[in-house]
């Protein structure tokens with residue numbers, strides 16, 4: 001049984017304890033937070049529609065007309081006129097045959113991934129995918145190959161090794177914590193070449209990128225190559241709930257197979273009507289998206305002027321300031337609050353160990369002067385917390401080096417030709433789906449812990465993701481590498497890149513929550 005008090009103490013000691021903060025009044029560019037007025041710089045209400053008068057009014061009218069609750073699940077009595085109306089509008093917006101409403105983006109990802117893969121299949125998932133995709137992978141009981149972030153070479157290697165067992169590639173379109181965009185054209189090409197489906201989560205793409213705010217997929221011109229788009233109503237569309245956009249056959253299948261849709265109450269009519277009004281505003285006023293992108297560019301340039309290294313795709317509204325150290329990120333967050341700016345500190349396991357950050361998000365409703373002042377306030381806050389903005393880049397690089405030391409992808413093929421893919425990063429973001437035959441991770445004892453991925457002294461950037469498997473005599477490591485070596489010789493896995501690894505010592509204890517420690521056993525983010 002979990003010792004709750006001890007666990008909470010441990011989290012406090014590690015600087016990883018979390019709590020909720022209280023916003024009084026509606027969401028807007030400025031809010032009253034825990035009783036104090038602040039500029040809100042960490043909300044996903046990107047287009048400022050959550051408190052837009054037309055959206056509020058639509059939700060209030062819907063409450064009067066259809067009531068507050070749907071009263072049942074979609075397949076029983078919960079599908080109402082307003083649901084059908086929004087589904088039709090979302091399908092048209094996404095240029096797809098069909099759209100299906102889900103209770104939330106979390107439920108949609110869990111429901112889609114688990115419906116499209118099953119035991120014996122392999123799901124290919126970017127290492128920085130959202131927790132709801134990770135949980136969908138787990139629920140599917142498929143084997144999961146986690147490819148290094150945005151690394152299509154690593155992905156292709158995995159697709160090859162899966163030998164036809166691949167079911168789908170799944171990726172965030174815009175990554176929620178880094179603000180960068182998935183390499184969608186390459187993913188489409190690989191999905192087609194290896195005959196697997198492609199699912200893209202547009203939670204942070206809808207309303208922020210692409211023509212008319214239609215997302216990262218439309219921005220990349222990849223609509224035809226993506227089988228399922230998952231979008232949320234809870235971010236740019238200012239409401240709550242989510243949708244899946246796909247073809248008619250897929251929609252029919254999900255209605256029959258997606259447990260998160262079938263076994264959960266349909267979205268509430270006021271939330272659905274609010275999203276419908278927000279969608280109308282997005283379609284009628286695409287310059288909101290332009291304003292958002294201009295604001296994102298402005299904040300990035302003001303932060304750069306203040307000395308911060310600024311990562312992510314320049315057009316997306318998510319701007320990470322990576323501090324590495326969790327305490328430092330939290331201290332800077334508190335110092336920024338003292339200066340009237342709220343930018344939440346994000347720590348493991350939401351982000352990988354050693355990459356704690358302030359995740360800044362801009363809104364179309366921020367003014368230029370608010371963003372300029374915020375950049376200055378953040379620079380002062382970082383300095384007051386003990387780090388100069390221009391030292392962040394160096395720190396981040398060092399943290400990434402440390403993190404590489406604990407990265408290990410695992411590949412267990414003890415099961416007579418049946419490849420089992422695993423991942424064991426030690427940071428709790430992605431882990432094994434237990435195959436019941438040997439590997440148990442995070443939740444239980446590790447039968448054969450993988451050694452550190454990187455050889456001592458190996459240079460940053462040179463290493464490719466490693467696969468490890470146990471051939472009965474011990475661990476063998478194989479690095480995935482580009483298709484050809486420097487001399488143009490094709491890569492030959494047998495010849496080129498395998499080495500036997502001495503047995504690693506068993507971990508001290510199972511179930512220890514220590515997200516900053518190499519090879520720690522860590523629970524995934526809730």
Ligand SMILES: Cc1ncc(COP(=O)(O)O)c(C=O)c1O
Nearest residue numbers: 104105106130172176203232234
């Ligand atoms: C990439 C991504 N997907 C899905 C979700 C979940 O969406 P929702 O908040 O609607 O459950 C989030 C939100 O946190 C997200 O960032």
